[in-house]
Amino acid sequence: MIPSLFLGALSLAAASRSVELTNSMTASKAVELGLISAFDNDNVTHTDSFAEVQQHLQEETQGKSAKCPEVQICTTSDGACDPKNLVVITCISAHNLPSQWGDKVDPYVKFWVDNKDNKASTVSYDNNENPSYHFGCPFSYEGALNFDGKVMDDDLGGDDLVGEFAAGGSINMDAAFFDGADTNGDGVFEIVVNLFKNGSPVGGSSGQSTVRFKFQLIKAEGYQLRRR
Numbered sequence: 001m002i003p004s005l006f007l008g009a010l011s012l013a014a015a016s017r018s019v020e021l022t023n024s025m026t027a028s029k030a031v032e033l034g035l036i037s038a039f040d041n042d043n044v045t046h047t048d049s050f051a052e053v054q055q056h057l058q059e060e061t062q063g064k065s066a067k068c069p070e071v072q073i074c075t076t077s078d079g080a081c082d083p084k085n086l087v088v089i090t091c092i093s094a095h096n097l098p099s100q101w102g103d104k105v106d107p108y109v110k111f112w113v114d115n116k117d118n119k120a121s122t123v124s125y126d127n128n129e130n131p132s133y134h135f136g137c138p139f140s141y142e143g144a145l146n147f148d149g150k151v152m153d154d155d156l157g158g159d160d161l162v163g164e165f166a167a168g169g170s171i172n173m174d175a176a177f178f179d180g181a182d183t184n185g186d187g188v189f190e191i192v193v194n195l196f197k198n199g200s201p202v203g204g205s206s207g208q209s210t211v212r213f214k215f216q217l218i219k220a221e222g223y224q225l226r227r228r
């Protein structure tokens with residue numbers, strides 16, 4: 001069962017008190033500050049039904065299309081293949097996104113590992129403050145897993161920032177974080193990221209704006225590629 005303190009988690013007041021604008025922080029620090037929360041996948045049940053997802057797909061009109069980054073499987077040195085770290089990151093949904101006056105938000109999510117060259121982007125949905133995306137991409141990377149992203153509002157005259165993940169810097173997923181997030185060690189867990197804009201928490205009509213992701217570590221520090 002999921003401890004309820006993780007779920008509804010931090011109030012806006014608690015989050016705003018602890019915001020630190022740094023270029024990068026460890027994921028365990030971000031959990032401590034209430035900027036993200038993590039759940040092991042075994043404990044997670046989704047309320048998004050298949051029918052809901054289908055309905056959202058039909059709602060899409062002339063919005064942005066989705067894309068994944070290019071994946072490099074190996075770093076080649078002297079003709080040898082040195083497997084890079086690999087993770088599949090799925091943007092599940094966003095919640096409580098704010099709308100502008102006269103324009104209900106048309107949201108899409110950009111998320112990346114290490115830098116914006118290694119970036120995925122979801123479709124944009126028209127007029128939807130609680131979109132379900134269920135869109136995943138594989139990412140390759142070296143060293144630690146640095147995760148970052150933002151939610152944008154699709155607009156005809158130039159897209160607006162809805163909010164950035166955590167407090168504006170990337171989230172460095174450290175070993176202590178994996179220990180807490182992936183308790184059963186299968187490489188699969190989920191996180192919920194709070195959105196911020198100019199250092200302040202972003203909220204919609206029913207509370208803090210958040211984005212939910214599923215992570216599937218294929219090869220990472222402490223995790224290996226293996227044949228089952």
Ligand SMILES: [Ca+2]
Nearest residue numbers: 103104106127
């Ligand atoms: Ca709109």
Ligand SMILES: [Ca+2]
Nearest residue numbers: 106153154155
């Ligand atoms: Ca818009």
Ligand SMILES: [Ca+2]
Nearest residue numbers: 041182186188
């Ligand atoms: Ca797990």
